[in-house]
Amino acid sequence: MRKGFKIVKILIVSVVLLIAVGLVFPTWTPRIKGNNSISLLEQVQINGTKQEVMIRGVDLHNPIVIFVHGGPGCSEIPYVRKYQDLLEANFTIVHYDQRGSGKSYHFYEDYSNLSTDLLVDDLLALTDYVEEVFGQPKVLLIGHSFGTYIGMKAVAKAPDKFVAYMGIGQVADHRISELDSLNYSVEQARLVSNQKDVERLEHLRSAIERGEMLTPRDMVRKYGGAARLINDNRDYYTGFLLHREYNLLDVIRYVKGVSLSQKILLEEESKNTMTSVVSKVNIPVYFIMGQYDYMTSINAARQYFDRLEAPKKDFVIFENSAHYPQFEEKELFAKWLNEIWSRLSG
Numbered sequence: 001m002r003k004g005f006k007i008v009k010i011l012i013v014s015v016v017l018l019i020a021v022g023l024v025f026p027t028w029t030p031r032i033k034g035n036n037s038i039s040l041l042e043q044v045q046i047n048g049t050k051q052e053v054m055i056r057g058v059d060l061h062n063p064i065v066i067f068v069h070g071g072p073g074c075s076e077i078p079y080v081r082k083y084q085d086l087l088e089a090n091f092t093i094v095h096y097d098q099r100g101s102g103k104s105y106h107f108y109e110d111y112s113n114l115s116t117d118l119l120v121d122d123l124l125a126l127t128d129y130v131e132e133v134f135g136q137p138k139v140l141l142i143g144h145s146f147g148t149y150i151g152m153k154a155v156a157k158a159p160d161k162f163v164a165y166m167g168i169g170q171v172a173d174h175r176i177s178e179l180d181s182l183n184y185s186v187e188q189a190r191l192v193s194n195q196k197d198v199e200r201l202e203h204l205r206s207a208i209e210r211g212e213m214l215t216p217r218d219m220v221r222k223y224g225g226a227a228r229l230i231n232d233n234r235d236y237y238t239g240f241l242l243h244r245e246y247n248l249l250d251v252i253r254y255v256k257g258v259s260l261s262q263k264i265l266l267e268e269e270s271k272n273t274m275t276s277v278v279s280k281v282n283i284p285v286y287f288i289m290g291q292y293d294y295m296t297s298i299n300a301a302r303q304y305f306d307r308l309e310a311p312k313k314d315f316v317i318f319e320n321s322a323h324y325p326q327f328e329e330k331e332l333f334a335k336w337l338n339e340i341w342s343r344l345s346g
């Protein structure tokens with residue numbers, strides 16, 4: 001009996017120690033070979049708060065690309081290395097956890113003033129920081145999903161800081177996009193004779209039409225409107241468990257940050273749809289959409305694109321992707337980005 005108690009005690013102590021180590025183990029991003037390479041993961045003072053910044057590239061003299069993550073609150077730092085090795089060969093890639101998101105969520109910080117305007121100011125301050133560190137006057141800005149809301153507002157406010165803007169899974173008219181998502185999910189559910197899903201979705205139609213809620217993301221994912229060639233949820237789990245950029249405490253921060261950010265920022269987006277916020281920008285603009293994207297619908301993005309004023313604009317469709325063409329078709333995306341950069345800098 002006493003022996004059994006000792007075994008249980010040892011197991012409990014071992015579990016507690018494992019959790020404690022998981023909470024605090026140091027985080028880093030693996031080194032890239034090369035004399036001029038950079039692989040940096042650190043907290044940087046940005047616009048009055050510390051924000052996590054990851055910078056990677058084979059040659060730090062390469063042009064700079066800043067990625068603005070979506071969600072809101074969904075940092076891509078935990079897993080994005082898996083998909084950006086080809087980009088790192090020709091660009092210096094900057095990712096950051098936005099204020100109140102991921103490793104930039106601080107437990108005792110006041111986020112009552114969180115807004116997209118504040119996140120835009122953070123992004124512009126980050127841009128100044130990387131331009132000064134690397135001695136480059138302008139950067140290429142790429143937003144993804146909700147990050148395109150912040151990105152579009154940033155280039156409208158300070159176009160002189162950027163060479164061009166690219167919106168992957170570009171947000172547009174909130175209600176049009178959500179109705180597209182709803183109708184797609186209903187249609188797919190009917191095709192497989194899943195009446196239960198059809199009834200669940202139709203029950204929500206009035207609220208979605210009024211802009212009071214999103215089409216359930218589990219339904220969009222179930223029917224292939226989020227990702228086709230990758231498993232984005234699995235990428236997060238794998239990144240949290242196996243990659244070195246996040247520890248267990250950071251995962252807790254991530255969960256807290258998603259809850260905080262989505263509650264505040266999705267309501268703001270719903271009330272101030274992208275199409276009414278930015279109608280004109282003064283730099284080249286590219287919308288990059290997956291053919292099967294129903295998280296931010298290609299139809300809504302196209303309608304916005306057609307009305308948007310810009311000195312140069314292009315609407316690019318990746319035919320085998322949904323919401324993550326930069327990951328789902330990473331080779332094609334890297335090739336496309338190299339070609340566009342050659343034209344922009346030529």
